[in-house]
Amino acid sequence: MSKTPFLTVNGLVRPMPNEIAPDTPLLDILRNTLGLTGSRFGCGLEQCGACMVLVDGQPMQSCNAALDSLAGKQITTIEGLAGTDGKLHPLQQAFLDEQAGQCGYCLSGILISAKALLDRNPNPTRREIAAALDDNLCRCGSHVRILKAVERAAATMRARG
Secondary structure, three states: OOOOEEEEEEEEEEEEEOOOOOOOEEHHHHHHHOOOOOOOOOOOOOOOOOOEEEOOEEEEOOOEEEHOOOOOOEEEOOOOOOOOOOOOHHHHHHHHHHOOOOOOHHHHHHHHHHHOOOOOOOOOOOOHHHHHHHOOOOOOOOOHHHHHHHHHHHHHHHOOO
């Protein structure tokens, strides 16, 4: 098993320390090595979506994705959604506007899944949004506001072109 010396996270190439084992989960590296704490540890079994990140534009649960499987991949975390000027991504703004977060523990994963959806389908139906977020658990009961937020973000993004 070869070591992955670098990860590309949020557009930056980041060297990996030698002491990190090739089978270290991506979530551990993001949180403990790179200080990117937006992705959360939920179940650790790839069932709740709290740890979701984009890998080459596809949503992936990072709690069990090993470092050595990520060589050459582009990883985007919730920290990578906002612009370099600090301006919120339309999804982030829509979630604030719709007050879609309650406890907020699941939101980074939901935002990542929603980003992947809107990247491939800028005009999703409510059913398509619900299906895209099916791998993300929210126990607060904010589901309707979350759906409205994704719809709002989609409309904003379409209007911007």
